[in-house]
Amino acid sequence: MAAEKAEIDALKKECDGLRTKIEAARKAVNDGSMSAAAGGVASVGRVQLKNRKTLKGHLAKIYSLHWAADSRQMVSASQDGKLLIWDCFTGNKLVAVPLKSAWVMSVAFAPSGNLVASGGLDNMCTVYNIKAASPKTLRELDAHTGYLSCCRFLSDSEILTASGDTTCCLWDLETGKQKTVFTNHIGDCMSLALSPDQNTFISGACDSLAKLWDLREGTCKQTFSGHTSDINAIAFFPNGHAIVTGSDDCSCKMYDLRSDQEVIGYQDSSLNAGVTSLALSNSGRLIFAGYDDFNCHIWDTLKGEKVGVLSGHDNRVSCTGVPEDGMGVCTGSWDSFLKLWN
Amino acid sequence: MSGSSNLVAMKKVVQQLRFEASLPRVKVSQAAADLQQFCMQHAMQDPLLTGVSSSTNPFRPQKVCSFL
Numbered sequence: 001m002a003a004e005k006a007e008i009d010a011l012k013k014e015c016d017g018l019r020t021k022i023e024a025a026r027k028a029v030n031d032g033s034m035s036a037a038a039g040g041v042a043s044v045g046r047v048q049l050k051n052r053k054t055l056k057g058h059l060a061k062i063y064s065l066h067w068a069a070d071s072r073q074m075v076s077a078s079q080d081g082k083l084l085i086w087d088c089f090t091g092n093k094l095v096a097v098p099l100k101s102a103w104v105m106s107v108a109f110a111p112s113g114n115l116v117a118s119g120g121l122d123n124m125c126t127v128y129n130i131k132a133a134s135p136k137t138l139r140e141l142d143a144h145t146g147y148l149s150c151c152r153f154l155s156d157s158e159i160l161t162a163s164g165d166t167t168c169c170l171w172d173l174e175t176g177k178q179k180t181v182f183t184n185h186i187g188d189c190m191s192l193a194l195s196p197d198q199n200t201f202i203s204g205a206c207d208s209l210a211k212l213w214d215l216r217e218g219t220c221k222q223t224f225s226g227h228t229s230d231i232n233a234i235a236f237f238p239n240g241h242a243i244v245t246g247s248d249d250c251s252c253k254m255y256d257l258r259s260d261q262e263v264i265g266y267q268d269s270s271l272n273a274g275v276t277s278l279a280l281s282n283s284g285r286l287i288f289a290g291y292d293d294f295n296c297h298i299w300d301t302l303k304g305e306k307v308g309v310l311s312g313h314d315n316r317v318s319c320t321g322v323p324e325d326g327m328g329v330c331t332g333s334w335d336s337f338l339k340l341w342n
Numbered sequence: 343m344s345g346s347s348n349l350v351a352m353k354k355v356v357q358q359l360r361f362e363a364s365l366p367r368v369k370v371s372q373a374a375a376d377l378q379q380f381c382m383q384h385a386m387q388d389p390l391l392t393g394v395s396s397s398t399n400p401f402r403p404q405k406v407c408s409f410l
Contacts, residue, residue: 011352018359032371052401089400239380258368283388285381327389340401342394
């Protein structure tokens with residue numbers, strides 16, 4: 001219909017105009033670079049952490065790990081079809097959860113420590129009660145039409161998921177039903193992170209965009225561009241005012257939420273491997289980023305410089321996590337091992 | 343017909359962009375200063391920056407203790 005085509009053309013024109021307006025508004029507040037502002041800040045020097053423990057037990061590639069809120073227990077997921085819950089102080093395995101589907105991509109610990117959740121190519125998020133005598137399946141959350149790439153509990157009654165079907169979803173665990181579906185990405189969602197105040201969350205996707213969402217309203221509030229490939233990892237800066245992303249384009253970026261733009265990039269010409277995972281230290285000063293080059297590189301958040309490396313894995317570092325007390329960092333790898341560093 | 347679903351999709355894109363265009367934005371220099379200040383204020387409570395002594399390191403390899 002000619003009338004409809006005319007309307008679509010008018011809307012396209014309005015889109016272009018709005019995009020230009022947004023770029024101009026961002027430029028207008030871009031009055032200085034973060035690395036320049038950090039000129040007066042003391043350097044952190046070389047950050048040299050030691051491998052304190054290697055956790056052995058998985059029989060295949062590890063895809064995901066998540067610390068419990070007690071900063072002592074940690075859950076890991078491997079395509080050997082198991083979730084393992086570890087006591088990281090002793091190195092002992094506490095619980096083994098056998099999975100119906102071995103193709104797991106993500107695992108999460110509930111803040112209470114009572115539940116863990118996992119999912120992957122089965123397109124489902126399965127929630128387990130690990131405090132029962134033997135791990136019991138509590139819920140199978142089955143509505144995504146693509147793989148489950150990431151999941152995070154808000155509490156024992158709500159969980160957020162990110163999927164290859166390009167949506168994120170908030171689920172009610174009492175009913176097992178979707179409460180809110182977050183649609184706006186045009187590529188597979190690969191990762192998500194909850195804000196410290198739990199009012200918002202961020203997602204990274206294969207459309208190379210990061211988005212900030214209002215959890216309760218279900219709306220996309222901000223969109224961050226700049227990466228030139230899939231965003232695999234995303235995290236909030238500890239005060240909730242900025243986010244850090246890691247991408248297949250071999251770089252990490254920090255976007256400030258209030259300036260609505262990228263404020264610093266973390267890349268090195270010698271680093272030609274994609275970023276798989278990332279975690280920040282408690283002050284936000286250090287970024288631990290896992291790469292396809294078998295290492296976890298450490299970046300100075302403020303200055304944008306590489307300040308250290310965690311070497312020791314024999315294959316891709318697929319997951320990275322810092323516990324709430326900030327006492328160390330854990331890396332998980334396709335070599336089937338987890339390593340604790342501090 | 344796919345025509346009208348294109349129209350609906352375009353309207354959603356425009357609506358989202360209108361919303362994003364209306365955001366208030368803070369100067370990058372201010373944002374950078376705030377992030378720096380946070381890092382500085384919390385540096386001493388960041389064990390990965392300050393280092394962990396072996397006596398308080400929860401991940402240290404277990405040593406066998408004996409009472410003498």
